[in-house]
Every structure is written in structure tokens, then in C-alpha cells.
Amino acid sequence: MVFTLTPGQGTEYKMVMAAGATANYEFVVDGGVINFDAHGEGAGQSVSFEEGRAVQGDSGELQAPFDGTHGWFFRNRGNEDVVVTLRTGGDYAELRKLI
Numbered sequence: 001m002v003f004t005l006t007p008g009q010g011t012e013y014k015m016v017m018a019a020g021a022t023a024n025y026e027f028v029v030d031g032g033v034i035n036f037d038a039h040g041e042g043a044g045q046s047v048s049f050e051e052g053r054a055v056q057g058d059s060g061e062l063q064a065p066f067d068g069t070h071g072w073f074f075r076n077r078g079n080e081d082v083v084v085t086l087r088t089g090g091d092y093a094e095l096r097k098l099i
Contacts, residue, residue, distance in 0.1 A: 001086040001095065005034065005076035012099040014040075014071035015092035017064035023090035026059035027072075032082040035075045042068015061090075069096065 003011060015023050017040075027036075033056055038049035045066050052058055054077075064070050070092075076082050088095055 001088075002083065003086075004081055004083050005074060006081050007076055007079050010073060010075035010099065011097065012071065012073045013086060014069035014096050014098055015062070015088060016094050016096065017062075017068065017070050017092045019064055019066045021091040022061055022063045023070075023088055023092045024059075024061050025086070025088045026057070027074075027084055027086045028057040029055070030083040030085070032076065032078040032080055034082060034084065035077055037073045038062065038071070039073070040064060040066075040068055040070035042066050069098070071095075073099070 033054040036052045040047045062070050
């Protein structure tokens with residue numbers, strides 16, 4: 001998944017995952033840095049995985065503690081457009097753009 005964020009713009013991508021499922025990810029930012037919030041929701045529950053400020057990328061794994069959507073909110077706080085490349089793999093049903 002490749003997307004552009006203009007200055008001040010945010011977007012959210014979430015994977016639909018079953019409890020106990022694990023997905024790996026990597027994102028790389030070209031043209032600047034972004035903020036992100038990795039979290040999940042489902043069945044009245046929520047979880048926060050990690051937050052990052054002014055990062056050029058990140059990688060790792062997300063393990064779903066419950067059925068639901070798990071992923072990232074990204075925001076460009078810079079003054080220039082940035083291009084984000086998000087790669088995901090593992091045990092999830094689909095990747096959705098929510099915002």
C-alpha cells in the first residue's frame with residue numbers, strides 16, 4: 001500500500017484480525033517524517049500498541065488480543081507532502097482504509 005499525506009493530513013489503515021492472530025508490518029516514509037498510533041478495537045475493547053513521533057519508518061509485529069481491527073493512524077505534521085509505503089503480511093482477513 002502506497003499513499004501520500006499532505007501537510008496536516010491523517011489517515012488510518014487497519015487489518016481485520018481474529019484473537020491471537022499475528023501480522024508483521026513495515027512502513028517507510030519518503031520526503032519527511034510522520035507521527036503514528038498503532039492500536040486496535042473490537043467488541044467494546046481497545047488496545048494501544050505503540051506511538052511514534054517524527055519517524056521515518058517502523059517495523060514489527062502486531063498480535064491481536066481480541067477479534068477486531070488492528071493497525072495505524074498516520075499523520076503528517078510537516079510542511080511538505082510525504083509518501084508512505086506500508087507493507088503487511090501474516091494472519092489477517094483484509095486491510096482496510098478507515099479514514
